[in-house]
Amino acid sequence: MSVRLAEVIAVLDDAYPPGLAHSWDSVGLVCGDPDEAVDSVTVAVDATADVVATVGQRGLLLAHHPLLLRGVDTVAADTPKGALLHRLIRSGAALFTAHTNADAANPGVSDALAQVLGLTVDGVLDPAAGEQDTDKWVILVPPEHAEAVRAAVFDAGAGRIGDYSHCSWSVTGRGQFLPLDGASPVIGTVGSVEHLDEDRVEVVAPSQLRGQVRAAMLAAHPYEEPAFDVLTLAALPAGVGIGRIGRLAEPMRLADFVARVNTVLPQTTWGVRAAGDADAVVSRVAVCGGAGDSLLGAASAAGVDAYVTADLRHHPADEHRRASGVALIDVAHWASEHPWCAQAAELLASHFGSALPVTVSGIRTDPWNIELQSSKGAL
Numbered sequence: 001m002s003v004r005l006a007e008v009i010a011v012l013d014d015a016y017p018p019g020l021a022h023s024w025d026s027v028g029l030v031c032g033d034p035d036e037a038v039d040s041v042t043v044a045v046d047a048t049a050d051v052v053a054t055v056g057q058r059g060l061l062l063a064h065h066p067l068l069l070r071g072v073d074t075v076a077a078d079t080p081k082g083a084l085l086h087r088l089i090r091s092g093a094a095l096f097t098a099h100t101n102a103d104a105a106n107p108g109v110s111d112a113l114a115q116v117l118g119l120t121v122d123g124v125l126d127p128a129a130g131e132q133d134t135d136k137w138v139i140l141v142p143p144e145h146a147e148a149v150r151a152a153v154f155d156a157g158a159g160r161i162g163d164y165s166h167c168s169w170s171v172t173g174r175g176q177f178l179p180l181d182g183a184s185p186v187i188g189t190v191g192s193v194e195h196l197d198e199d200r201v202e203v204v205a206p207s208q209l210r211g212q213v214r215a216a217m218l219a220a221h222p223y224e225e226p227a228f229d230v231l232t233l234a235a236l237p238a239g240v241g242i243g244r245i246g247r248l249a250e251p252m253r254l255a256d257f258v259a260r261v262n263t264v265l266p267q268t269t270w271g272v273r274a275a276g277d278a279d280a281v282v283s284r285v286a287v288c289g290g291a292g293d294s295l296l297g298a299a300s301a302a303g304v305d306a307y308v309t310a311d312l313r314h315h316p317a318d319e320h321r322r323a324s325g326v327a328l329i330d331v332a333h334w335a336s337e338h339p340w341c342a343q344a345a346e347l348l349a350s351h352f353g354s355a356l357p358v359t360v361s362g363i364r365t366d367p368w369n370i371e372l373q374s375s376k377g378a379l
Contacts, residue, residue, distance in 0.1 A: 002037035003356045005094055008060060009034060011351050012098060012344075016108065020128065020240060021101040026066045031085050032094020041348055041358045043341040045334050046365035047095060052084045054361060058092045062344060064109070064337055066097045102340060103242055104128055109289035110244040112339035116264045117287065117308065118248060125243025125286050125298050129235035135210060137217070138229040139201045140175060142187070145222045146199040152220035156212040158205035170201045175227075186222050207232065243288035243295055243309075245302050251283040254306060254327050261308060261329055265339075266364065268332035269371035275317060276327025282306045286326075289336045293317070300324040310336040334366035 009029060021027045032038075039058045044051045047063040055061045067081055075082035088095055103109045106124075114121050137158060141149045150168055153159065159167045175198040179185040188194030205213045210230065218226065248257070255278040262272040282305040288295055292309030293316040299307035300320065307326050310333040317328055341360045348358045 002039070003352055004034070005029075005032055005036055005038050005060065006034035008038060008041065008348065008352075008356070009096065011348060012062070012096065015344075015347055016098040016102040016105045018101055020104040021099065025100045026069050027097050027099050027101050030067055030095040030097060031089055032060065032096070036092070038094060038356070041345070041356060042361055043345045043348075043358065044361035044363065044365060045337050045341065047084060048363070048365050049080075049084060050363050051361050051365060052087055054363070055088065055091070055093045060094045060096060061088065062096050062098065062348075064097070064099060064102060064340060066099055067095065098344070100242075102344070103289065104240045106240045107343060108240075109337055109340040110242070110287050112343040113287045113289045113308070113336055114244045114246045114285075116339045117246075117261060117285070118264075119244075119246030119285055119287065120249070121244045121246040123245035123302070124239065124241040125245055125288060125302060126241050126295055128238055128241035130238030132233055132235035133207045134233045135205050135207050135213075136231045136233055137201075137203050137205060137213060138231065139203075139217060139221070140198045140227040141201060141221055141223075143172060143197060143199045145220075146170060146201055149217060149220045150201060150203070152216040153203055153205070153213050156205075156216035157209040158203040158213050161204060168201055168203045170199045172197055172199050174198070184224055186224065204233070243286060243292065243298070245284065245286050245304060247284050248282065251281045254278055254280045254282050257282045257285075257306065258329055261331060265331055265335045268335050268364070268366045269368045270332035270335070270366065271371070271373075273312075273330040274327060275321055275330075276306065280305065280327060282327070289340065290333055296320045296324075300326050308336075332366050332368070334364070 018027055038060045040056055041060045041062055042055050043062045045064045047061055047067045075085050077083050077086040111121060139149060154166050159165055161167045176193055176195045178193045179188055179190045181190060183190055254276050258272060258274045284304040286299045286302050286304045286307045288309040291311035293312050296316055304326055306329055308329040310331050312328060312330040345358045345360050
């Protein structure tokens with residue numbers, strides 16, 4: 001029994017939607033024929049030469065980091081990245097990347113990091129906005145005509161919220177207007193200020209129905225010039241985004257939590273660094289797999305005790321510590337994202353079972369390989 005590459009891609013795209021990827025990113029299929037079968041999957045953070053060498057005939061390498069992120073004008077076999085692609089293609093193998101779309105997905109990279117750290121996730125550190133293509137209509141109409149206007153805009157597609165239809169809200173207030181020369185007012189006379197009761201009727205409608213709703217409202221409204229507003233609603237968080245916020249099962253000292261981070265993540269020459277009071281109690285923690293110093297402000301505002309991420313630079317970390325009591329725990333970039341490999345492997349194994357063997361690469365692709373330990377400043 002064989003599995004087509006297209007079937008694997010469909011599962012990955014469902015779990016890590018390409019639409020979640022940042023605009024600068026490059027995700028998806030890099031090489032391979034979707035119509036051909038794949039015999040195995042290898043999951044890794046990076047597509048390095050050592051990792052590619054382990055991908056078998058007709059295998060798929062699922063990598064987190066894009067091989068071809070920056071603009072390229074050649075994949076010749078005598079270039080480092082071109083050589084990897086040629087090796088894959090010659091063996092009938094494929095390369096697929098899930099990067100910032102896997103970062104933002106739920107579950108995604110930071111969920112995997114939170115899980116190994118023993119956190120129960122209850123929030124997104126930097127939520128992505130969900131798609132929102134909805135208008136709110138505010139229509140002012142005499143009370144005796146409000147029901148007719150409601151019925152007209154409902155028939156045009158307004159007033160639907162989830163599994164409910166004919167949804168509206170209204171309140172009665174006092175309006176006024178002055179008909180000028182040339183006007184043909186239904187109520188009032190030219191040259192005199194008119195005061196009257198009006199209902200403020202509010203409904204929502206898909207933005208693409210804006211023309212139909214307007215036409216229906218105008219046809220049903222008694223006024224020559226109806227007063228109405230159309231407000232485009234802001235997008236709401238969609239439960240996805242970069243980073244996660246979670247809670248430990250039991251509070252612990254910062255020093256003990258740092259020790260846990262060091263234990264559960266794969267070992268690297270970078271190791272684990274921390275900034276904060278070693279005896280401070282840690283309960284709520286923010287995490288961001290990969291480089292996360294752009295979210296230092298979000299971590300400070302999240303009401304957490306510590307922030308675990310990678311690639312923290314001196315000046316952003318220093319400025320953060322001056323202004324915030326949130327402790328910082330800095331780990332190697334590769335180590336922070338490696339737990340995702342097991343998550344992605346489990347995803348594919350649950351869908352394809354024995355029909356598609358899935359392996360997490362045991363090769364450490366962290367680029368740093370020389371370590372000199374210092375006993376000074378340890379927690």
